[in-house]
Amino acid sequence: MCGSASALVQERAGGHRNTQPNPFPEKQCSLQSCWLRLALPSLSLRFKDSVQTLGYVDGWNRVHCISPLLYESGHIPFTISLDNGRSFPHTGTWLAAHPYKVSESEKSQLVNETRWQYYGTADTSGNLSLTWNSSLLPMPTVTIELWGYEETGKPYSDNWTAKWSYLYPLARNTPNSGFFTFIPKPASPEYQRWKVGAVRISSSRNYAGQQDVLALWTNDHALAWHLGDDFRADSVAWAREQCLAWEALEDELPDFLKELPDCPCTLAQARADSGRFFTDYGCDIEQGSVCTYHPGAVHCVRSVQASPRYGSGQQCCYTAAGTQLLTSDSTSGSTPDRGHDWGAPPYRTPPRVPGMSHWLYDVISFYYCCLWAPECSRYMKRRPSSDCRSYRPPRLASAFGDPHFVTFDGTSFSFGGSGEYVLLESTLTDLRVQGRAQPGTMPNGTQARGTGLTAVAVQEDNSDVVEVRLAGRPRALQVLLNQKALSFTEQNWMDLKGMFLSVASEDKVSIMLSSGAGLEVGIQGPFLSVAVLLPEKFLTHTHGLLGTLNDNPKDDFTLRNGQVLPPNASAQHLFQFGADWVVSNTSSLFTYDSWFLVYKFVNRPKHDPNFKLLFPHEITLSPSKAEEVDRLCGSDRFCIHDVLSTGNQSVGNATRAAHQLHLQRLESLQPVVSCGWLHPPSNGHKEGLKYLAGSSVHFSCNSGYSLVGSETSICRADGTWSMPTPECQPGRSYAVLLGIIFGGLGIVALISIVYVLLHRRRKGNMTMWSSQP
Template identity: 60%
Template sequence: MKFSGIIVSFSILFTLTALRNAGAQDSCSHQCGELLSTCSCQVTCQSLGNCCPDYKEFCLQISPYSGSLMGGKDFLIENTAFNTSSVLTCRFKQEIKTSGYTAKDGKGHCISPLLYETGFIPFEVSIDDGRTFPYSGTWLSVHHSKVSDEEKCTLVNETKWQYYGTPNTYGNLTLTWTHQALAETHVNVEVWGYHETGDSYSENWLAEWKYLYTLAREIPNTGKFTFTPIPAEGNYSTWDFGILRITPSSYSDGQSNIPSLWSNEHALAWHLGKDFRDDPNAWATAKCMEWDRKEEKLPNFKEEIIDCPCTLAQARADTGRFHTDYGCNIEKGSVCTYHPGAVHCVRAIQASPQYAAGQQCCYDSTGTQILTHDSTGGSTPDRGHDWGSPPFLKPPRIPGFSHWLYDVISFYYCCLWSGNCQFYMKRRPSSDCRTYRPPRAASAFGDPHFFTFDGLNFTFNGLGEYLLVESDLTSLRVQGRTQQGHLPNGTGAQGTGLSAVAMQENNSDVIEVRYSEDLNLEVLLNQKVLNFSEQTWMDLKGLFLHSTPDQNITVMFSSGCGVEIRGNGGFLTLTVLLPEKFMNHTQGLFGVMNGNTEDEYTFRNKTTLPVHASPQQLFEFGANWAIENGTSLFTYDTEFLLNNFFYGEKHSASFLPVFFPYEDPADSLVEEMVSLCGSDPFCRFDVLTTRSLQVGNSTRLSHQNHKLLVEHLEPVRAMNSPGQRKELAKRQGPGLETHPVASRK
């Protein structure tokens, strides 16, 4: 493993001097991400000033940086000029080639390919007909539902498309799109179908998007197409799940990886054969029975999926394992088409280990879980997780589309196109909460104050970099950096606060959240600052990452560990959620998670402090958990960070904080502090040490949120009857504020 601090320090030692000398000739051609003998091709080189001269030429920046996994997105290579006669070849994952081009301004363009996975995809560019690929960058492939509507063609009145041919649903259909998105005067409209072939859960189980036929050819690119559907010819009418694609007419029918606008994936009722239109109920009933027979032969995935939280409050609090369902979100008006009576649903973030299945949990307006044996609006688990799961590429792990094939189109067969919903609910019954165990929460905020997994709290005002929690169970590490606070007059305060948090689990990507020197919140992925302007949800290696518009960051590791970070009053507020399996497997400032407070303050050498240790003793305890450069996950990409944290002490022995701030009755700030803080000791502490009511108020709110979180995560006894579940939900309340992501069917 390469640690960021070591990489950067070598970079500084080898290159800062060399770059000042003429003749440093190392090149980033074929070398992006590498540290060379006289300069750097790593992402940190720009802020450190040690890039090779051709870094920007070969290490590509692109716009846009993301698009649907369906492909067809034209993206610009921003920082490199090519000869207009150059023929560009773009290669993704070292195997999938698409044709690029050079525009009149010398800027290169690539077309993203059809992929069966999400996440950052490496790509390279050739200008010599594919013989060499010296230029490289990354492309973010995203779930098709997370692509903005402006980048798709739109099925006007989508419900009509998906019910076409059923009673009272006929007439014209209309497709619209942004005509400027395709730079040609005429376009084609194609129909594509999705299927998975081979034996289920075997090596020959394969996924395929297949071109079926062209619905309209050489139509004017006006941004609108209206037609009256007729049943598709031949075997095409048997494809009942698919998508539309608009392409420039200059390309061949069905040609892959060309500029494209895709519709939403949808049920293809509008093109189904005469047998469907003659009797849609009979057609759908036969399909439902066929699906039921197939399900009978498949493994029981429900045995390995996580049970649901008992209440809406728990579901919204357990952010390491559950996230808002795109299609039923209380923050977006609770439009729950597939779950009548529900106001909010969540999905298990991680797919189940063997069968890659998904869990869904829905709740009514009282916060009570809705079960399918009580209501058709009950939550239903999924044979295919909607978001897919690593390593993707093969069924049932294809993001979005495996889920549609096994869990959504079958819902149309049994519930929407016919009256056989009992068959669907038999195969997709709700999970209750009998085996659900809420996670434990630990938090740090303000000056900073630490709340451990077992419920103790203490203040540690050390200056440096420290291990917050580490686990031998999954090689989880969460590290925190503190920096000195400042008084209103600009001088240093006798206290510190969290300024950066870095984390990793097993061999996952490394995530760092930090305040930059101009006090903007930055998120780094493997040392590179991320841009959330296009995507706020990212599927990364070993984790999911979510950022809200107000820059609340949530990291969800594959173990179910959740890390939430918010910017608050100039300091970071941190919460770590750990599932029950981490019991007796943690150490660090957040303590030993085992339900026993007596060993909470355990040093590296396994000696302990008493529960009522003095602030001075706790200062020694905190200092003992300072990290080393060899294990640091932090990025040191500025002179300030290098001097103060890489070359400086990991725990500053010279910085002595105040342990007992004095409340001077003659101090005019004290009266305002009492009015603001009341009896909250952490709010009062921070007002006195920083002379800032804003910092104190941020601390007060963070403390309240932590107490509310712990309250919502209290274990509860599973209730079997709706009445019992409603009473339980009433006691727990509606839950914490959450922040939604994109929308899904």
């Protein structure tokens, strides 16, 4: 096989911007054996049929490639030449990841990164240090260089380009010890236009600034430490000038805010709406809520998809109480992004370059205005938080257990067929979600009279096809991309064609489609559970086992021919309804890569007509068994059914847990009413940062001003405030006036009492004097 120069179709996960060492995964007929056998003169790689780099073989005979500067993320196709670049018959793909999603072990580390980015400001000076894993660079000496990133040309024009540039060395021929320290000197004037960049470590054998070589990079960061003497002399004045220049530029650029979706109103909604919003790695409640740029928040999410025209992104942050944190109330509020942090297809050009465009248009300006100078109000004015008045939660449907279905309109039923079925189809975006159900096993090893989902596949329009299935013993999740298994040993986030994929844990996969639809597929007991989230635009555009989304549960049992079964259809009729939505060989999205799958689902009917399902009328329970099931399941009929159909309490318990998870998601996605942000009065204050129905805001005035209007406004159920913001007018406040009035009256009363008492006493004395001899 090797000698025939067969195609090498391999995938490499990971990769940081460029020039990371990337060994191909080994296979039985590996490329390194080809190298040894053929004594090849060189190894060349061509990325995207345009950028060519060299590869090398390490001491363990593993082949490595050097990835070039690609300015994009996702799966990058490449070809391999084994004959000095004359032909490229071997093919593969490489996963380019967002810089901040790459393992820290694969990068050089800035020791105290904050210090690097504040160097030259007040009280920040001295040495800077960086470390790296020297074993990743097999060479005795290294060169340490600064590279800068910029985007030049007229914004939103064809000549707007992104570029990484070599600037200057920090050290040459320094020992590859894994540690370097230095005292930064101000850069020459010709380099000071670069404000964002990274440090690169590579072999001393390379010439200065040589591209596409084996290297380690630091995180991208604000280059405070290399700025000029004017910055070090007065960093606040320097930063203020930069902030004003950024503000002037922003005023000339188009308004991207109108394109962005509104934020979810609550933290619960934000975490449940996983098709359109995903955790911001810079403020994650699951990772301890280290929210550097948003103190006071415990969790932030970003819109998954960039806006269509400007490639911008939404950010939404929340407090521990679940309340949205707005920049109108605090500089800790969420800020939208002119450049989506995760980039936007087709990438490569501003402002769609992953990570870097966001740094230039949204992060370094935050340093100018908020961190290096006290001008944060200017930044917040042009990056205001979105409120949630127009936010509409997605609609939820789920399948789990034997399997049981809860439709988008809330109808619940069970269908225990064995085969492959259409869970959801939508002509709106050509969305297809399919599920494979297979029989379970009884405790005694016999086949159960119940089934469960063992695979789910999805495609939307011409996107990639992703299949999530149970595989191996013990059962674990396996994810296939276009019929090939994916590895998540290095990356748990992937940018795919028409979707994003996240594997946050070994038992759950999240799929986010370009339409805003989302899937959560996880392991529940011996089977899979799947939750599907659809934005409101899918209303009246769905059919399949998950029902017809139209706010009318009465037509959820709609057959392919349009016939509608009644809501009280019998279990036998529901079995016929489920069988009607069987997948065909021509429409199947599934992968058949084993003899069993081919035999079971390709060569035989997709719906097994011979499978004997356990119908409810066949179930009989002894009093002791009924008591046992009742203790486990309570009133959960899905749990009860699965215990009886499988004879296994753990299956019933898993079904009950999946059902509870569905109910919790449904509760989190309930619509709430927002009245929108209410501003404080000029020369006054407000108390209360919640703007949802039932919330109240209280107003007060500064000293020397009086309140004209109501002291309290309540958010009503119709989305309006009960009272407008009052005014604070010059003059003493009513409280002070009342105090003066009542104080004055008290003094008058006291004087009157004293006068009366004195008058009476004097009169008494006069009487006494007149009686003396």
